[in-house]
Amino acid sequence: MPHAPCPIPNSQLKMPESHELETIEIQLFLEGIFRYYGFDFRNYALASLKRRIWKTIQSERLTTVSGLQEKILHNPAYLERFLLGVSVNVTTMFRDPSFYISFRNKVVPLLRTYPFIRIWHAGCSTGEEVYSMAILLQEEGLYDRCRIYATDMNEVVLKQAKTGIFSLKKMQEYTQLYHQAGGKKAFSEYYTAAYDNALFRSSIKDNIVFAHHNLATDNSFNEFNVILCRNVMIYFNSYLQERVHKLFHESLGMFGVLGLGHQESLHFTPYEKHYETIESSDKLYRRVK
């Protein structure tokens, strides 16, 4: 797998004169983007957001947060690049294979009891994990009864997700992960190789609806049996996490299943008591209150 290039060390960036000034600049910047464009990053976890803001400043060959603010507010092309840079779109198919094994063993039996299954995949990015889940459900014979709503706040990654096309180079790694995740077939049955790309079969794509939704500002849009939101809320601060947990709690039917990322937890949210644990190491929970 190719490695990301080493970024220019921070010492070569022009850092702001003081923390106070940097904090003020960042607050004004986020406020400006929210008020003008409606994208609300004000309650993102600041430590990593700051890193990504400075990376954008660097790649735009600018030197200050205020400089970036000026460009973005006056030129939407800058906003589009900023949105891509600021949301972290690093993911793989069958990421954390043990999650998929637990889902097969502990959640699929619950889902078999439903005539129709609605799944919300919140923060789906470029779609790798959505297609993984679709494959799992098809192998378990449930997919015909499923509808997966895959949402993200970023139109560019949604567009890419919709195509169902991934780099062929990645397929070797994904095949390995697919089998570790309890895959039952030859992984190549699910895609057609064309030039450097792997195009996933339309039978996998059929029951997925990709749509725009921003967890920071939008509300619930349906009642679901399963909500998956893995490694998305790690970019939010505690306030925004609480908002999203409230949203999920309202959007899950009773006994609906919530799946979080490997190092995420309900422990530090006020909703801990509203769920029982299905599988603690793979962060699968079931709404009971």
Next chain:
Amino acid sequence: MKNTMKQLKVVINSTAELNKKNFEIVVVGTSLGGLDALSVLLADLPPSFPLPVVIVQHRHKHSQNRLSDFLQQQSSLQITEVEDKEPIAPGRVYLAPADYHLLIESPRQWYKSVPENYFTESPRANVEPVYNSKFPLLCRGSFTFALSTEAPVCYARPSIDVLFESAADAFGEKVIGIILTGANSDGSEGLGKIKAEGGLTFVQEPDSAQCGIMPTAAIANVEVDWILPLSQIAPCLVNLLTIKV
């Protein structure tokens, strides 16, 4: 050896001065050879160690919890792999999970930016704070950890630079940064940031390290406060933090 003993004396003599800083956190970075080095370091920290110790050890992205299980056998402090938004508690050892960057969120940085009515559009769920014996009581005002799956930095995720820079950002001069054995230069930028903020920097003496590349790179990049053999780092820390003026 004479030199290092002399250096140790200087450390202890300057303790009074350093003590005034009231250090709040210790961050440690290591890669190749880190397992043995961390065993030695952690074994020498007493149960009463007053600060949180946060460790980035480079490791394979699919590695499991075995690292924390192994280190737990060597240490009298409780060792956990960090979960997102976990509050940082003193006297605990925290390990960066495989395949995530580990950062520190300061409560000061955001609370002012949140409008008071931000979460009151609809009535709040009826929830009460939960005391959970496994974790300290969740407190809005406390420093917490945050995770990220951003691209690896210098091939590493978790990256030492990312942790060290965010620690310096959140705790300013109250950080103690330690670089141990390792085979690349991750950590030197971050250690520089700690030093620039006025924090205290330790590097394992390259000759005594299983792999001297990481300590050497750190020493080349930063005017390090103390270069010590591994066995003396923990005793020095303990002296520094427990001798009261």
